[in-house]
Amino acid sequence: MIAQIEKHPILSLFVCTILLLGFSLYFLPVSIMEARNFVSAREMLTDNNWLLTTFNGEPRYQKPPLPTWITACFGYLFGYQTVWALRFPAALMVFVSCLGTYFISKDIFQNKNSAFIVALVTLTSLYIVAIIFEAPWDIYAHGFMILAIYGFFKILTIKTFLVKYYLLFAICLTASILSKGPVSIYVLFLPFLISYGIVFGYKLKFKFIVKLIILIAIGFIAGSSWYIYVRYEDAQSFSKIAIEETTRWKNYETKPFLYYWNFFTQSGLWTILALTGLIFPYMKRRVENIKSYKLVLCWTLIAIVFLSLIPTKKTRYVMPVLLPLSLVIGFYMNFQIKNFKNLKSNYHRLPIYVTFSIIASVGLAIPFALYFVAEDYDLKLWILFLVGFAIIYYLSSLIFKFLKHKKLKLSFYAVVALYTSFGILLVPFSKPLIKENFETIQELNNPEFELYYLGYATPEQIFYNGDKIPNILKNIENITKGKKEVFVFTQNSDLNTIEKIKAHFEVSLYKIYDFNSDEINASGYNTRLHQKLYKLSPK
Template identity: 40%
Template sequence: MIKTIEKYPVLTLLVVVLLVMLPGLGHLKVTIMEARNFITAREMLSDGNWILTTMNGVPRYEKPPLPTWITAMFGGMFGIQNVYVLRLPAVLMVWMTGSFTYLFSKTLTGNKRNSLINGLIAVTSFYVIGIVVEAPWDIYTHGFMIAAIYYLYKALKSFNIWNLVAASLLIACSVLSKGPISLYALLLPFLIAYAIVNGIKNKFLVKSILVLLVGLAIGSVWFIYVRIADSETFMKIATVETANWSSYNVKPFYYYWSFFIQSGIWALPALVGLLYPYMIKRVKLKKDYQLSLLWTIFAVVLLSLVPEKKSRYLMPVLIPLAINTGHYIFYIVNNLGKIKSSVEKIPIYFHFGILAFSAILFPLIAFIFFEEKMLANSTAFLIYCLGLLISGSFMCFFLCFKVGTSTLYSSIISFIFLFVTAIPLNPGFTNQNTHYKSISNLKSEAAKENIPVYSLDLISPEMLWDYGGIIPQIPELNQRYQMPNVERFGVLVTDTTLITAGAFNKEYTIQHKETYDINFGKYGTRKHKPRYVSNYYIFQRGLVKNIDNGN
């Protein structure tokens, strides 16, 4: 089995990604970032806004359109309301990230097994998986960039015009996915690390600058077009986005120092892999290890220089960190039976031991705390639990007998079963709101009654996505709402005081029809967020007969 796994590494990575991500893909609630992407994709298909992108009919130029184009194409083929399908491109980008991590590592080290380990670490790292739904643009921009780095590295080793072309086009794709973010967070630290380890030569400068300039030129076409076609809106958005870098979500310089934790199950090996004095005596490919270590460190340092910081911004660091951690894991695989030092054994047995016992004990713990959920889907959970028991037991067996390769692959299988078992049990992914009411039927119901629907204040992107269409916002001018010129219409509002304050009493009869609540969090708790609640009123032009605030 091990020979088969290592014979087809790219296929192995695809199988791992699909096994980890597909079973829980439909359980996850649409996040705010996903909703923005999906709404823009929907309006590309419905209104043809492929270049001058919109969200709720309003220009949205904060993010470049390439990921949304891909999402829209999948939506056009398989259904724009099918969230499972709309997430598939991002899942495939995780595979692409892992595959090019493998290919780059193979070109770097020449060792197929070591490179596969690096790829497996990348696709099973916590935030590489989580970023798919938390910020779908990120996996695109960094996935394209690691592919660009692979071709650039090949071009730096030996001249080939097609490697330079591929690197330039992939850089362009990265820029068209989220601007220059990955240039700064992934490519620049790689170039700095490469220059330190291998020295600066003329061919290095010429090729790197050429690829960078061509990639930037192609990737900037959309920005230039929008800047010309809708200059005023573009500049307003650009000003806000730029200001956020220095004034929004500002964190101290050391905020990212615990970056290795974001690799999830690989946190401890990742930390050990960063210990240069220990590692340099144990790795055979010392220059390759130095490159991955410096690449990781420079990526963290450069990100730390930016005042605006969020945990998910660390996602690109996990790519060089996976390669760096792979050096340590490869050392363990080859030397598990030879390591004599008790101190050196502690992190090894702690890492694999914790994972093995978690796999074995998780079914029992899950049944004690989540009996009702497990019995509701007993067949699937039975399969998952058997998989956990078998893979965890094998891991213990191989670890006891110091079979490094089998221990590693058993740990990957255990992680897969742990992940797919835990996702449906997570309270955050289960609807606990007894007041839950979807807004998805309002559009068709209002159309049947020939009632146009508007909003008074901002409607959350998640609510807009659930609604299934555009909800125009009633404009406000000189502290007075410019009401639509129709006799009867619907109004959605999050802040009900805008209705109860009496601003419309002299002109309209107002009737509260429904409260839409798309929270999954339990009503009355902190997880129940007001922005996921919208009250629906019918406005009828004429004298006030009734004002119902829904209480």
């Protein structure tokens, strides 16, 4: 079976992606970032706002539209309230990102099995998976960019002119800019350019340089076309949003320069191997292609420096660095797989023993932990629990067995299989443990409820409502003229204290909605998701 998996690495990688992420597309609650993006995609379909993108009817030009276009197409096919369909394109972009690291490492290692291992490391890195739920549009920009870098790498290294690599670079560069502006150029492409120059140098002919400049210019112009269009069609809104975004990048969530320098921990289960792979004095005597190792090492570190220079810092912004980091880990894994049996000292095997033992031990412990919170499970979940327990126990045992016999590659595949099984078997168990009060808001989306908000309507509310929720104060005149009963969501405001409202309506508290999705303690309680619903009856 292993031979067949390695014989078809791309198909195997695709299957692993679907197995790892498939159940998550169904069961996890919609996050705030997802809700914003899904609402924009829905309004593309309902309002035909394909270029002048909106959120809740208001201009939303903070992000370019390509991911929203793709999501809207899936929403059109499967329904714009179908969460798994809206998430599926982002999951595909995880696969695309893994393809990028696969192709680059295949050229570096000249071995598709080594490249397959790198791609699996990419797929199973913690924030590669988490990013599609926390900020799903980021994966588009970085996924397209890693493919663009592969095309650029081929252009630099092959002697013959092959138009497919030029097209790949230009198209993916354009797609990356249309996904999140120049972010991925800054954090991935520029560090790669600098690293390649440091390690290999640029000995390019004049005609070749001209071709590259033209190619990059085409990508920039095509990628910037949407910004130019919006700037022309809605200059006032565009300028206002641009100023707000610029201010946020300077002043919002500012962190110290060294904030990202634990970046290797974001690879999750590969943390120890990533840290070991980054130690140049140790690795330089153990890699077969020292220049290529220097390239990916410099690429990773320069990307972190570039990120650190930006005042605004969030943990999720470090995600693109995990792409070159997976190649660093690949160099270490490649050394270990080739030499694991013959290493003279267990000191050199220690990072492998610790990493693989931890993941296997977690696998053995998780089913027992789930048992104690399983009182709400129905018969189907209990059956899945027992099957999952058996599979996870078996895979954990295989990891220890293969380590004992020093069969590292088989142990690595067992680790990946165990990690993948968590996505298949464990995510459904979270369903009974989550309060899904957002679903109840759908009862308000009917002709009997004319719904408005005052102050702040959460993106999750707007998504689950299935339609826009207008601002009550902006529509008060039309409402009073119509003499109709309406309902208003608000977070902190007392509607009886607002002159415009109490002059025309009898105000009564109709219901309180708590949209916090988890049973969490008071210190972690999100007041943003605690909303009052008032009924306004004409006097």
